[in-house]
Amino acid sequence: MYKFLIVIFCPVLLFSQKNKIEGTITNIQNEKLPLVSVEIYNTQNKLLKNLTTNENGVFVLEGITESNVKLIIRDLEYAQQEKNLNLEQHNESLHIILKKDIQDIQEVVMTKQKPLVRRNIDRLEFNVENSNISSLNAWEILKKTPGVTSGNDVLAIKGSQSILVTINDKRVMLTGDELKNLLENTQGDEVKSVEVITNPPAKYEASGSAVLNIVMKKNKIEGYRGIITSKYIQTQYAKGTAGISQYYKKDKLSVMGSYYLGSGTYYREGTDYVNYIEDQKQWISTMNRKDQNKSQNTVNFNLEYEIDSLTNVSLNYSGFFSPRSFGTYNVPTLIYNNQNEVESNYTTINDHHSRAINNSLSFQADRKLNSKSKLTWTNYFAGNNARKYQNVFTYLNFVNQPPAENNFVTDNKSDVQLYSTQADYQWKNEKWEVESGGKYSFVKTNSQLIFSDNENGELQYRGDKSNVFDYKEHNFALYSSLSYNPGKWNFKAGLRAEKTDLEGIVSEPFEINKNNYWKLFPTFYVQYTTTDNHQFGLSYGKRISRPSYSWLNPAKSYYNLFSYFQGDPKLKATIIHNLNFTYTWKEWNLDFYYRKEIFPSMEISYQEPSNNNLIYHFTNIEKGQAYGLSLYKNFQIKPWWSLSLSENLEHNENYFIGIDNVLYKNKVWNWVSDVSTSFTLDKNSDWKLEIGHRYNSPSIQGTFRISSSSSAYLVMNKKFLNKKLETSLVFNDIFRTSGEKVSTKYANQDNYFIDYRDTQSVSFSVKFNFGNQSVKNAKAIKKAAEQERM
Numbered sequence: 001m002y003k004f005l006i007v008i009f010c011p012v013l014l015f016s017q018k019n020k021i022e023g024t025i026t027n028i029q030n031e032k033l034p035l036v037s038v039e040i041y042n043t044q045n046k047l048l049k050n051l052t053t054n055e056n057g058v059f060v061l062e063g064i065t066e067s068n069v070k071l072i073i074r075d076l077e078y079a080q081q082e083k084n085l086n087l088e089q090h091n092e093s094l095h096i097i098l099k100k101d102i103q104d105i106q107e108v109v110m111t112k113q114k115p116l117v118r119r120n121i122d123r124l125e126f127n128v129e130n131s132n133i134s135s136l137n138a139w140e141i142l143k144k145t146p147g148v149t150s151g152n153d154v155l156a157i158k159g160s161q162s163i164l165v166t167i168n169d170k171r172v173m174l175t176g177d178e179l180k181n182l183l184e185n186t187q188g189d190e191v192k193s194v195e196v197i198t199n200p201p202a203k204y205e206a207s208g209s210a211v212l213n214i215v216m217k218k219n220k221i222e223g224y225r226g227i228i229t230s231k232y233i234q235t236q237y238a239k240g241t242a243g244i245s246q247y248y249k250k251d252k253l254s255v256m257g258s259y260y261l262g263s264g265t266y267y268r269e270g271t272d273y274v275n276y277i278e279d280q281k282q283w284i285s286t287m288n289r290k291d292q293n294k295s296q297n298t299v300n301f302n303l304e305y306e307i308d309s310l311t312n313v314s315l316n317y318s319g320f321f322s323p324r325s326f327g328t329y330n331v332p333t334l335i336y337n338n339q340n341e342v343e344s345n346y347t348t349i350n351d352h353h354s355r356a357i358n359n360s361l362s363f364q365a366d367r368k369l370n371s372k373s374k375l376t377w378t379n380y381f382a383g384n385n386a387r388k389y390q391n392v393f394t395y396l397n398f399v400n401q402p403p404a405e406n407n408f409v410t411d412n413k414s415d416v417q418l419y420s421t422q423a424d425y426q427w428k429n430e431k432w433e434v435e436s437g438g439k440y441s442f443v444k445t446n447s448q449l450i451f452s453d454n455e456n457g458e459l460q461y462r463g464d465k466s467n468v469f470d471y472k473e474h475n476f477a478l479y480s481s482l483s484y485n486p487g488k489w490n491f492k493a494g495l496r497a498e499k500t501d502l503e504g505i506v507s508e509p510f511e512i513n514k515n516n517y518w519k520l521f522p523t524f525y526v527q528y529t530t531t532d533n534h535q536f537g538l539s540y541g542k543r544i545s546r547p548s549y550s551w552l553n554p555a556k557s558y559y560n561l562f563s564y565f566q567g568d569p570k571l572k573a574t575i576i577h578n579l580n581f582t583y584t585w586k587e588w589n590l591d592f593y594y595r596k597e598i599f600p601s602m603e604i605s606y607q608e609p610s611n612n613n614l615i616y617h618f619t620n621i622e623k624g625q626a627y628g629l630s631l632y633k634n635f636q637i638k639p640w641w642s643l644s645l646s647e648n649l650e651h652n653e654n655y656f657i658g659i660d661n662v663l664y665k666n667k668v669w670n671w672v673s674d675v676s677t678s679f680t681l682d683k684n685s686d687w688k689l690e691i692g693h694r695y696n697s698p699s700i701q702g703t704f705r706i707s708s709s710s711s712a713y714l715v716m717n718k719k720f721l722n723k724k725l726e727t728s729l730v731f732n733d734i735f736r737t738s739g740e741k742v743s744t745k746y747a748n749q750d751n752y753f754i755d756y757r758d759t760q761s762v763s764f765s766v767k768f769n770f771g772n773q774s775v776k777n778a779k780a781i782k783k784a785a786e787q788e789r790m
Contacts, residue, residue: 021061021087022430023094025053025073032057033098035118037074037533042066050531054485055120060430061087073098116644117146117632119535119584121483121490121527123197124591128188129217133690133715136730138186138214145194146589146632146646148212149672149696157196157210158593159626159650159670159699162545162574162600164208168216168316170362170380171205171418182320182358186298187229187260189767190245192217198593199523199541199578202479202494203424203435206521206544209576209595218304224248225771229260233763237290239264243298247771252306262296267758269739272563275750278609280338283562285348291327296320310368319359326353331560335398344398348560352390359383373427384416394561406561408453416445416549433483435494443473449555467555468507469569473546475500481523490527495520498544504569506554513569519544537582545574547601551618565616572599572620591630600624604702605744606659607751614751621656621702622663628652628670640681644692646674654702660747666705671697686726687718703749707741711759726767733759 025033038051038059048066051059064087071083078098118125126145128134133144143150147157157163165172165179172179195213197204204211226246233239243260272285299319306312328351335344360382368374394406420441427434451465481494501516521544527537551567558564575598583590599620607614628650635643653667676692695710712734719726738759743752 021085021090021092021094023059023061023096025057025059025096025098027078027098033075033078036078036098039072039074040064041070041072043068043070045070050533051487052529052533054430058430061085071096116634117587117589119537119582119589121492121525121537122199122201122523122539123195123213124589126194126196127192128194129192134188134191136188136715137184138188138191139180139183140732141188141191142183142194142212142214143694144674144676144692145196145212147196147198147591147630147648148194149648155212157198157212158591158595158628158630158648159652160209160576160595160597161602161701162209162576162597164205164211166211166213167318169204169213170316170360170378171382171420172360182298184262186214187243187245187258189227189229190216190258190300198580198591199525199539200543201435201492201525202481202496202521202523203437205439205441205475205477206496206498206519206542208545209543209578209597218254222249223772225769228768228770229765230767231763231765233264233761235758235761236267237265239266241296254302254304256300256302258298258300260298262298263294264292266291266293269756269758270753272614272753273751274607274612274614276607276609276612277748277750281343282336283333283612284336285331285333287329287331289327289329291325293322293325295324296322312366314364316362316364317360320356321358322354322356324353324355328352333562346394346396346398346561349393349395350390350560351392352388354388355386357383357385372429373425376424376426378420378422378424380418380420380422382416382418384414386414388412392558392560406454407459408451408558408561409459410452410558411450412448412555412557414445414447414550416443418443431485433485434481435483436480438479439475439477441475443471443475443549445469445471445549447471447550447553447555449553449557451558464508465556466508467553469553469555470505471503471549471552473500473502488529488531490525490529492523492525494523496523497521500546500573504552506569508555511569533585535582535584537580537584539578539580539582541578543576543578545576545597545601547571547573547618551601562612563614563616567618571601571618574598574600574620587634589630589632592628593630594627595625597624600654600702602702604656604704605751606703606749609748621654624652624654626650626652641677641679643677644675648672652700654700656702658703658747659749662747664703664746666700666703668698668700668705670699671695682718685719686723688716690715703744703746704742705744707743709740710735710737712737724769726769728763728765728767730761730763730765732761732763736760 025036027033034053034055034057036053038053039047040049040061041047048064048069053059067086067088069085069087071085073081073096075098081096081098083096116127116131118127124147128141133141142148142155149156154161155163172182191214193215195215197211197213200211224247226244228244230242231240239262241260241262243258245258248255268289270287274283297320301317302314304312304314328349331348331350333346333348334342337343362378362380364376364378366374366376389411391409392407396404396406418441420439422437422439424435424437447469449467451462452459453462476499477496479494479496481492483492497518497520499518502514504513521542523541525537525539527535529535551571552569553567554569556564556566577596579594581592601618601620603616603618605614605616628648631645631647633645637643650670652670653665655663655665658664673695674692676690678688678690681687681689691714693710693712697708699706711732714731714734716729717726739754739756741752741754
């Protein structure tokens with residue numbers, strides 16, 4: 001034990017000294033700057049030590065025997081600064097202010113931008129503000145984030161689709177198309193950064209194999225200002241958005257509000273191929289889906305108020321309202337015999353409409369207890385209400401049967417409510433940090449499916465195909481984590497305990513499923529930075545992926561007469577183990593990782609030869625595991641020209657039991673590549689150009705094998721009228737190569753579908769800034785009596 005303590009405290013003993021000077025580095029807005037390099041030289045210009053500021057912009061001079069030294073402060077975003085010091089005479093703390101670095105390069109003038117990627121001990125931070133991609137929406141920004149991929153419009157991190165999306169560390173209670181719609185209507189110029197957290201610390205709830213946190217900008221400009229935005233998007237059909245954002249900041253009060261309206265027609269092409277070995281027939285269905293949505297409304301409101309210098313409160317509301325989306329699908333199906341001749345056919349006409357309402361409200365209070373500790377209390381409420389109605393006609397023309405017609409109607413309603421309250425305590429000094437807290441959350445869902453058909457000659461309610469599903473989940477959590485940063489080394493470890501009580505009630509057939517369990521989720525991180533800024537990291541985290549609430553609903557949701565989707569109320573939660581080794585040096589970011597999943601849940605499809613049904617089903621497979629390497633590097637070729645590489649190579653294995661009760665192994669080497677190059681053509685007008693290409697090699701998901709896909713894109717931005725008017729031109733999927741083939745083939749299963757989501761597009765956006773656009777010197781807020789005693 002004593003040997004372990006010597007190893008842990010050895011850095012402290014080595015760096016201890018008589019004279020110790022603390023310094024803080026900020027910018028002119030008084031923002032503390034982390035990861036700034038501080039080099040210490042003696043009078044002969046010999047390098048004595050290389051330091052890096054911590055998260056609070058702090059560095060400590062100690063262990064230096066020289067009396068007179070020179071500090072050189074370097075950061076890619078700011079101008080280099082030098083400072084001479086006499087360590088024997090200087091007894092006060094240092095405050096160093098860095099300014100932006102502006103250079104003239106021939107005819108191109110540009111401002112150095114902050115590095116797009118920054119590696120912290122427990123996450124990778126992708127800075128988006130002031131970059132070319134800030135003109136995109138939040139969904140497109142996530143797809144360009146290092147380590148994040150999007151196949152078939154499903155986000156994944158290092159191959160895992162079990163991720164939790166949060167905005168400012170608050171959970172987004174949406175998945176699938178609803179999440180995509182929300183993020184597509186979130187403007188990229190409101191996004192500050194995206195944090196990819198592959199091993200989330202104990203503070204985060206244990207759901208999902210990873211967390212994708214979108215950090216929104218805060219209003220730092222005093223006075224009033226606003227932004228008017230308009231965007232036109234041309235795909236197969238036209239779409240558009242328009243909106244306004246307004247900001248006001250005065251002394252202790254900061255208010256932000258925004259509203260965006262989207263409208264357009266959405267299109268998707270698909271063809272299903274099902275081969276039935278038993279009767280040697282092939283069914284081919286062509287579905288071109290066209291949906292119109294005349295009103296997609298996104299609302300955000302944020303209020304922050306500083307009660308005194310110790311206490312700050314904030315209130316945030318966000319809402320997404322889509323009152324009506326409608327369309328009519330005409331789906332012909334041809335049935336071929338073994339001579340490849342059409343012997344039967346049927347046509348499905350699906351007339352449908354849907355609506356969705358999502359609200360979230362959060363309240364947070366922060367209280368500084370003293371100079372080293374603070375207490376945070378967060379309350380969060382979210383509600384999601386959706387309804388989908390469809391009227392499906394089928395015209396049948398089967399061989400040796402008279403022509404027939406079938407009609408069924410479904411009305412599917414769902415309501416999800418989530419409430420959580422969390423208290424967090426943080427204590428921090430120069431080297432140690434302690435975080436502890438507790439959380440309680442409650443989820444309540446109600447889903448109703450009303451099914452009617454004309455089986456008896458007229459449209460009648462069918463109770464055997466209708467269903468009511470009620471689900472409740474209580475979750476209690478306690479956590480604690482400890483961080484130690486003696487200098488070059490950085491350690492962090494935590495433990496989270498979660499108790500889950502759940503109950504699901506199915507009406508048809510009647511069934512009650514209850515379960516409760518305790519789970520422990522440890523996390524561990526270690527990071528080492530050498531004197532020449534080589535950075536090594538090792539982390540481990542255990543996670544749980546609970547099924548989405550819609551996956552638990554066993555009601556059959558019919559697409560047509562021969563195809564339906566069905567959930568499973570007995571789905572198991574997936575246990576995930578993540579192990580990561582990272583290396584960072586001069587913007588080289590490498591991540592070696594291993595992931596093991598026990599009973600992963602996912603959507604698979606299977607065909608029933610007896611009734612020619614194609615069923616899409618959420619279920620657990622036996623296990624999954626993957627290992628791979630991620631690489632991200634930004635090359636600054638010229639001060640006005642950069643090249644960005646994001647590469648991920650992974651070996652993925654899924655084990656599943658087929659419908660013949662045989663264990664199958666699906667495996668693949670998967671390569672995901674995103675290469676882009678950026679040019680600053682003119683600094684005065686912020687004229688920027690980016691060209692890039694994304695590629696996904698073949699991949700797997702349970703029983704599915706997914707073909708390769710790719711997409712080329714171009715982004716151009718320019719500002720006018722003294723930078724008050726901003727324009728952007730974006731070309732996506734230039735060569736229309738993002739379509740995918742998703743196939744299942746084992747035992748008597750032989751089916752695939754070809755899917756294209758209408759991603760080839762050109763968009764043009766205009767943004768006008770009005771009001772105060774420059775930072776004023778904020779008035780000093782008088783310290784409270786409590787703070788004076790700190």
